[in-house]
Amino acid sequence: METESEPYVRLASLRQLHQVMADMNTARSLADTLQTVADGVVTALGYELACVNLVRPDGDLVVAAFAGNPAAEALITGRVGSRESWERRLGMGENWGDLVFIPHTEGWVLDDDDVPQWYTDGPAPRFEDEWHPSDRLFAPMYTPSVPGGSCGELIGVLSVDRPRNGRLPGAWGREALQMYAFQAAIAISNARLRANMQRALVRLEREQQALRASEESFRQAFEYAPSGMAIAEMGGDQHGRILRTNDALCRLLGRPASAMRRYSFSDLVHPEDIGTLLRTSAEGGRAELRLGRRDGSYVWVSLRNSVVADAADGPRFLLTHVEDIEERKRRELQLAHRASHDSLTGLPNSAELRSRLSSRLCQRAQSAHPALDSYDSQDASYGHPAVYDANGHGFDFRPATAAYDAFDHHVHTVAPEDGRDDGTKGLAVLFCDLDGFKSINDRFGHNAGDAVLIEVARRLSRGVRDGDTVARLGGDEFVILADGLGRADAQDLAVRLRNEIIQPIRAEGRAVRVGASFGIGWAHCGMTADEVLKSADERMYVEKRSRPKQHRRAG
Numbered sequence: 001m002e003t004e005s006e007p008y009v010r011l012a013s014l015r016q017l018h019q020v021m022a023d024m025n026t027a028r029s030l031a032d033t034l035q036t037v038a039d040g041v042v043t044a045l046g047y048e049l050a051c052v053n054l055v056r057p058d059g060d061l062v063v064a065a066f067a068g069n070p071a072a073e074a075l076i077t078g079r080v081g082s083r084e085s086w087e088r089r090l091g092m093g094e095n096w097g098d099l100v101f102i103p104h105t106e107g108w109v110l111d112d113d114d115v116p117q118w119y120t121d122g123p124a125p126r127f128e129d130e131w132h133p134s135d136r137l138f139a140p141m142y143t144p145s146v147p148g149g150s151c152g153e154l155i156g157v158l159s160v161d162r163p164r165n166g167r168l169p170g171a172w173g174r175e176a177l178q179m180y181a182f183q184a185a186i187a188i189s190n191a192r193l194r195a196n197m198q199r200a201l202v203r204l205e206r207e208q209q210a211l212r213a214s215e216e217s218f219r220q221a222f223e224y225a226p227s228g229m230a231i232a233e234m235g236g237d238q239h240g241r242i243l244r245t246n247d248a249l250c251r252l253l254g255r256p257a258s259a260m261r262r263y264s265f266s267d268l269v270h271p272e273d274i275g276t277l278l279r280t281s282a283e284g285g286r287a288e289l290r291l292g293r294r295d296g297s298y299v300w301v302s303l304r305n306s307v308v309a310d311a312a313d314g315p316r317f318l319l320t321h322v323e324d325i326e327e328r329k330r331r332e333l334q335l336a337h338r339a340s341h342d343s344l345t346g347l348p349n350s351a352e353l354r355s356r357l358s359s360r361l362c363q364r365a366q367s368a369h370p371a372l373d374s375y376d377s378q379d380a381s382y383g384h385p386a387v388y389d390a391n392g393h394g395f396d397f398r399p400a401t402a403a404y405d406a407f408d409h410h411v412h413t414v415a416p417e418d419g420r421d422d423g424t425k426g427l428a429v430l431f432c433d434l435d436g437f438k439s440i441n442d443r444f445g446h447n448a449g450d451a452v453l454i455e456v457a458r459r460l461s462r463g464v465r466d467g468d469t470v471a472r473l474g475g476d477e478f479v480i481l482a483d484g485l486g487r488a489d490a491q492d493l494a495v496r497l498r499n500e501i502i503q504p505i506r507a508e509g510r511a512v513r514v515g516a517s518f519g520i521g522w523a524h525c526g527m528t529a530d531e532v533l534k535s536a537d538e539r540m541y542v543e544k545r546s547r548p549k550q551h552r553r554a555g
Contacts, residue, residue, distance in 0.1 A: 017176065020044040024187035031064075033191035037184045038067035041160055045177060048162035049118065051076070054188075055155050059083040063116050064156070072118040081115035086157060089115065090140060096174045098181065104134035118161070129168045137161070137169075139181035143189050155185055228252050228322030232264065234307065235316065240264035249322050252301075254294035265303070265320070268292045280305065288325065300329035342472040344450055345457035353471035353479055357529040360413050360427060360483075415522035416487050427483045427523040428490040431536035432460070432497070433544065434476035435515030444508055451507040452514060459500040464493070476514075479533065487520075494518035517544035 020040030027033040034052050041050030049072065054064035062080045066073035089110060093102035102110070110117075125132050137160050143152035158181050163169060169177065222229050228249030233241045245260045253260075253268070269277050273289035280287040285305045290298035302323040309316050340352035348356070416424040434456065441449040453476065460470045460478055469481040482493060498518060504511040519540025523532045 017044045017180070021180070021183050021187075024184060025190065027187070027191065030188070030191040030195045033187050034065040035067070037158070037187065038065040040180065040184075041158065041177075042067045045160070045180060046164045046173070047160040048164060049160065051118075051159040051161075052184075053081065053086070053157045053159060055083075056080070061086050061115075061157060068162075069118065076116040076118060079116035081113075085110075085113040085115045088113070089136070090138065090157070093136070096178075098140060098178050099174055100138045100140070101168075102136040102138075104132040107134050107136050110136070131163050131166050131168055133162075135161075135168075137177075139177050141181050141185035141188065144186055155188055158184060222246055227324065228301070230260075230265075230320045230322065231308075232318045232320060234318045240266060240318070243317070252293075252299065252322065252324055253291060259294075265291070270298050277303075288329070291322070299324065300326045342457075345454055345472050347457050347461070347478075348469060348471040350471070350473050353469065353473065353481070354529040354533075356469055356471075357429070357481060357523060357532060361523060361527060361529065361532075362410060362412065362525045363528075412525045413523055415524040423486060425484045425486055427481065428485045428493070429521040429523055429532050429536045430480040430482065430490065430494055430497070431473075431519040431521065431533065431540040432478040432480065432501075433517050433540055434501070435517055435544070437476040437514050440507070440512050440514065444510070444512070448507040448510075448512065452505050452512065455505045455507075456501055456514070456516075459503075460497060463497045463500050473533075479536070481523075490520045494520060517541075517547075519543055 020036070020043060023036050024033060024040065027036050034054065038050045038052050041047050047068070049068040050066070051063060052065040053061040056062050060080050060083050063076050063078060066077050089102065090100050093100050093106060095101075139158040139160070140154060141156045141158060143155055145152040158177075160177065163173075222231075222244075223246050225246055225248055229246040230242050230249055231244040233239055233243060241264050242260050245257050247257075250257050250260060266274065266277060268291045270290035270292065273287075276287050276289050280303065285303075287303050288300065289303065291301050292298055302325050304321040304323075306319050306321075307316050308319050340348060340355075342349045413427050414424065415426045434452075437449065437452065440452055453472075456478070457470065457472065460480065464470055464480060464482060467483070469479075471479050471481075473479050480493075480497070482490065485493065498516045501516040502513060504513055517540050519536045519538065519542065521532055521536030521539055527535075
């Protein structure tokens with residue numbers, strides 16, 4: 001290549017430079033492009049050696065192509081230099097525009113770094129602009145940037161050596177190398193893009209083939225699965241609408257596939273289980289609930305959800321696996337009922353009674369914190385109203401204190417004042433002990449006694465409101481939990497229940513009578529379940545001793 005001292009540049013040189021740039025952009029692969037870049041430096045820019053150092057994904061630079069010396073090419077191609085060493089090189093020496101020139105007077109400090117390099121021998125320079133064998137000239141290559149912006153990301157460094165005219169490049173030679181490096185960066189970026197696209201196309205074709213095979217496998221697995229399967233819409237106005245069902249689900253619910261497409265699972269679920277369904281996570285959630293059959297009955301099922309996509313960016317659908325667990329659920333419910341209910345009367349047993357009672361009480365020490373006892377959850381003085389969760393438990397925003405944090409946030413249970421009926425409604429605990437029951441067992445046997453207990457349990461259950469609890473504590477002792485009663489209401493309830501119990505009972509072919517003594521206790525937060533029951537038991541014994549023995553039962 002001619003130097004800048006000449007008044008013109010031969011047209012042949014420009015044509016040669018244009019040709020090598022065209023070759024860079026028409027190479028068929030990234031490897032061909034890199035080699036074309038190295039060859040172009042030798043054939044068009046007038047240098048005897050050229051090396052393309054390409055940035056790897058880990059940041060280090062590898063010698064990806066070499067031109068001008070087969071021995072050097074065999075020695076250093078594929079070797080790696082650290083990014084740190086390269087940044088040191090590009091940060092020293094002289095900046096010729098985007099080029100970096102490190103003269104031999106400074107470059108000796110780089111002889112022992114880890115950058116692969118080819119040493120050439122030659123005499124010392126005889127004049128100022130003569131090229132020295134230890135001079136280094138680098139042309140960094142950056143990804144194309146937006147107009148007016150800074151340089152893009154470094155993708156490689158073009159290293160050149162031994163100009164054929166033996167001189168340092170002048171202004172035009174520097175400009176030509178800088179321009180060439182810029183075009184080489186574009187060609188390498190495009191080659192990488194084409195390579196990535198080709199790999200992506202190959203991968204996409206393979207994925208499409210695998211997808212078609214997978215879809216066929218899924219179709220067969222879906223259709224012939226022994227348990228129920230359904231696909232529903234996810235998102236949009238029709239979120240949850242069933243799009244497709246298999247034969248197993250249609251048989252389980254007794255509904256044809258065409259009818260199933262008119263529903264979502266929220267339309268089919270038992271009303272008591274709708275909350276369970278709504279709390280189930282769509283993305284991998286699981287729930288056990290009841291679904292309605294065509295004949296109006298319900299079947300217990302286990303639902304498991306997963307999200308599937310129709311395409312890479314296509315709509316998403318909900319795949320639901322429906323497993324029939326009716327038999328298992330029936331056994332579980334039976335076991336749970338047996339564990340919590342009395343086997344003779346069917347009433348809640350002692351453990352279930354204590355559980356229900358404890359669930360209403362928190363262990364708040366009322367007398368120690370009267371200010372908190374009198375706190376109104378809607379008191380405007382605190383500046384924040386109370387809120388409630390789905391179970392009706394209250395949450396408010398009181399000042400954070402250790403005393404306040406010591407008990408659960410819920411609506412506290414209080415008791416009416418002793419000795420007067422001030423209108424306060426509370427949780428009444430009626431402790432019932434049968435009078436004369438032992439004599440029936442002794443005279444007529446335990447079968448007669450069991451018949452009496454069963455009938456007393458029936459009469460007690462019939463005499464209370466829906467939502468009240470009648471439990472058998474053990475032996476001939478029963479307990480009634482009745483919420484929202486005042487003192488007069490609780491006393492009236494005890495009288496009504498006693499009058500029901502004293503009516504004749506048929507047992508083993510004969511009519512027998514038992515009496516009943518009732519003690520009324522009141523539950524409030526700060527008490528344990530055992531303390532509440534003990535209080536009611538003590539009041540029952542007070543009431544029993546206060547009546548003559550002959551009046552404790554009728555007949």
